Amino acid sequence: MSELTPQTDRAQWKSRFGFILAAAGSAVGLGNIWKFPYITGQNGGGLFVLIYLACIVLIGLPIMMAEIMIGRAGQRQPVGAFESIHGRKTAWSGIGWMGVVAGFIILSFYIVVAGWSMDYTLKSIVNFTKPIESKAATEAEVYIATTSISDMKLFLVNKETDRQLHPRKTLLESRLTKSQKENYERFRTAIEKAEDQDQARLRLLKDEELKSSVEAVEKVEQQVAKARLEIAGSVQTKINSLSATDLLAQVKLSKRRDLVFEKMTGTFVNLLTNGWHSLMWAALFMMVAIGVVAGGVAAGIERACRFLMPTLIALIGMMVLYGAFQPGFGAAVSFVFSPDPSRLKASGVLEALGHAFFTLSLGMGAMMTYGSYQSSKTGLLQESVMITLLDTAIALLACLMIFPITFSYGQEPTAGPGLVFMSMPLAFAEIGRTGMLLSMAFFGLLFFAALTSAISLLEVVASYLIDQKNWSRAKAAVTTGLLTLVVAVPTAFSSDSTSVLSNWEGDYGLNFFDTMDHLASNWMLPLGGLFIAIYAGWVMPRRLQEAEVEDMPAWIFQVWLVLVRVVAPALVIIVLMQKVGIFDI
Ligand code: PFF
Ligand code: NA
Numbered sequence: 001m002s003e004l005t006p007q008t009d010r011a012q013w014k015s016r017f018g019f020i021l022a023a024a025g026s027a028v029g030l031g032n033i034w035k036f037p038y039i040t041g042q043n044g045g046g047l048f049v050l051i052y053l054a055c056i057v058l059i060g061l062p063i064m065m066a067e068i069m070i071g072r073a074g075q076r077q078p079v080g081a082f083e084s085i086h087g088r089k090t091a092w093s094g095i096g097w098m099g100v101v102a103g104f105i106i107l108s109f110y111i112v113v114a115g116w117s118m119d120y121t122l123k124s125i126v127n128f129t130k131p132i133e134s135k136a137a138t139e140a141e142v143y144i145a146t147t148s149i150s151d152m153k154l155f156l157v158n159k160e161t162d163r164q165l166h167p168r169k170t171l172l173e174s175r176l177t178k179s180q181k182e183n184y185e186r187f188r189t190a191i192e193k194a195e196d197q198d199q200a201r202l203r204l205l206k207d208e209e210l211k212s213s214v215e216a217v218e219k220v221e222q223q224v225a226k227a228r229l230e231i232a233g234s235v236q237t238k239i240n241s242l243s244a245t246d247l248l249a250q251v252k253l254s255k256r257r258d259l260v261f262e263k264m265t266g267t268f269v270n271l272l273t274n275g276w277h278s279l280m281w282a283a284l285f286m287m288v289a290i291g292v293v294a295g296g297v298a299a300g301i302e303r304a305c306r307f308l309m310p311t312l313i314a315l316i317g318m319m320v321l322y323g324a325f326q327p328g329f330g331a332a333v334s335f336v337f338s339p340d341p342s343r344l345k346a347s348g349v350l351e352a353l354g355h356a357f358f359t360l361s362l363g364m365g366a367m368m369t370y371g372s373y374q375s376s377k378t379g380l381l382q383e384s385v386m387i388t389l390l391d392t393a394i395a396l397l398a399c400l401m402i403f404p405i406t407f408s409y410g411q412e413p414t415a416g417p418g419l420v421f422m423s424m425p426l427a428f429a430e431i432g433r434t435g436m437l438l439s440m441a442f443f444g445l446l447f448f449a450a451l452t453s454a455i456s457l458l459e460v461v462a463s464y465l466i467d468q469k470n471w472s473r474a475k476a477a478v479t480t481g482l483l484t485l486v487v488a489v490p491t492a493f494s495s496d497s498t499s500v501l502s503n504w505e506g507d508y509g510l511n512f513f514d515t516m517d518h519l520a521s522n523w524m525l526p527l528g529g530l531f532i533a534i535y536a537g538w539v540m541p542r543r544l545q546e547a548e549v550e551d552m553p554a555w556i557f558q559v560w561l562v563l564v565r566v567v568a569p570a571l572v573i574i575v576l577m578q579k580v581g582i583f584d585i
Contacts, residue, residue, distance in 0.1 A: 071371025328407025
């Protein structure tokens with residue numbers, strides 16, 4: 001539907017629906033399915049999700065409207081839009097420049113993760129043709145042949161108890177802070193070294209901070225032990241009542257699970273630590289994205305979106321349903337939705353704010369650029385609400401899909417960037433051969449969602465060269481794409497232990513990959529969004545602003561004005577300043 005080809009009269013979306021589809025395509029991406037669940041896991045769930053939702057409503061939605069408004073009024077990409085509105089160069093174009101830089105940085109790690117989703121799509125196909133079945137069967141047979149019935153029962157009781165305990169244990173342990181755990185570790189090592197352990201314990205516990213950490217950890221340990229006892233009792237009864245055939249079937253299943261777990265987690269680690277492999281996929285992904293932006297095949301993409309977006313939602317819905325029948329579902333739901341202040345990390349607020357911008361493609365002019373291809377002066381509110389709702393719904397559903405699996409299959413919510421790549425395959429493998437088809441569909445759709453977001457990122461940079469420098473679309477797309485690929489090299493190698501970059505993490509606490517993400521998402525996007533809000537609320541000519549909101553109820557316009565003038569800027573400033581350490585709250 002989009003005709004993003006250079007022409008004297010600028011390209012336009014053919015319909016409002018076309019615009020919404022493209023904008024939703026930009027918003028819905030790796031941010032929803034890969035990033036949101038893993039940062040939710042790292043930041044303790046519940047309260048983090050609540051803060052994120054508040055950021056979406058109070059900051060994201062109003063700035064979404066502001067960006068589309070400016071893009072429509074300026075009919076240019078972010079560098080040119082302000083110039084075209086004011087008829088001369090102004091400092092506001094700086095927003096556009098920062099957007100171009102942020103776009104480069106985001107794209108450079110985005111394509112690496114998108115490449116992983118391509119790799120996983122291929123792996124699903126391979127696993128479909130070569131299932132893990134035979135290897136698991138052999139291992140189980142060997143085990144069965146060499147083990148007595150009573151040992152097998154013992155083995156199963158332990159395995160099944162661990163499996164059922166894991167969700168509760170993980171949830172309980174997620175309340176402990178990193179420093180509490182570290183303090184406790186130090187305490188344990190000190191005691192183990194001491195000659196008189198009781199004495200050492202008493203002496204060490206004189207330290208108040210250490211004492212409170214030790215108490216917290218020991219309390220959790222007791223709760224876990226109690227839960228284990230409860231579970232073990234009922235598991236034991238169940239296992240003892242199994243017939244011989246059922247027992248063997250259970251042993252086989254359990255052996256298979258172990259094998260799958262080992263294989264799937266190993267698979268991701270291999271990918272992560274093999275820079276060349278990651279880079280190759282990133283390059284392939286970039287080629288596809290360049291092709292779409294250069295060739296103006298965006299029309300095809302949009303037609304595909306019409307079909308793929310509902311398919312993605314249906315597939316996620318199906319996996320949520322699957323998760324609802326897994327032992328970790330309750331723990332997962334309570335992790336994601338029950339706000340527990342003790343689980344929120346201090347850096348969580350900035351992370352939630354940054355992610356609100358990232359997930360809605362805000363703060364760097366992507367929505368402005370897409371808005372600039374729209375000539376309509378109506379429907380600003382409906383469009384923005386629709387895009388935001390869709391994006392938020394998919395992010396929350398993704399959590400409801402992933403965490404039951406994480407909790408049920410022995411994984412930790414704090415797994416980090418590998419979360420979706422390690423959790424989902426466990427469930428797909430459990431489902432068996434059909435699961436491999438689901439896996440293909442899932443990672444294929446993830447690839448596609450990433451593609452529609454990546455082209456919007458590329459579009460921000462490319463449209464600058466097209467609009468302002470009169471480059472041809474093809475030249476602009478190829479140049480920006482290849483440049484991004486260069487920036488992506490260190491990202492792809494950031495976890496490769498053979499690369500020079502492996503020292504970066506030690507010096508800095510975050511690896512290169514995370515550094516790029518933090519820099520762009522948590523700092524550049526909120527800053528960009530801050531200026532966009534201020535511009536739309538205070539600076540933009542009233543006449544142009546009012547033209548965009550004519551069909552909006554007056555009170556909604558007033559609410560928007562307050563949000564964009566005061567609330568959103570104030571919140572962004574408070575969070576950023578608190579993080580810089582200017583003041584404490
Ligand atoms: N919103 C995209 C996602 O959630 O995956 C990422 C993104 C796209 C960020 C475009 C910024 C952007 F301009
Ligand atoms: Na998103």
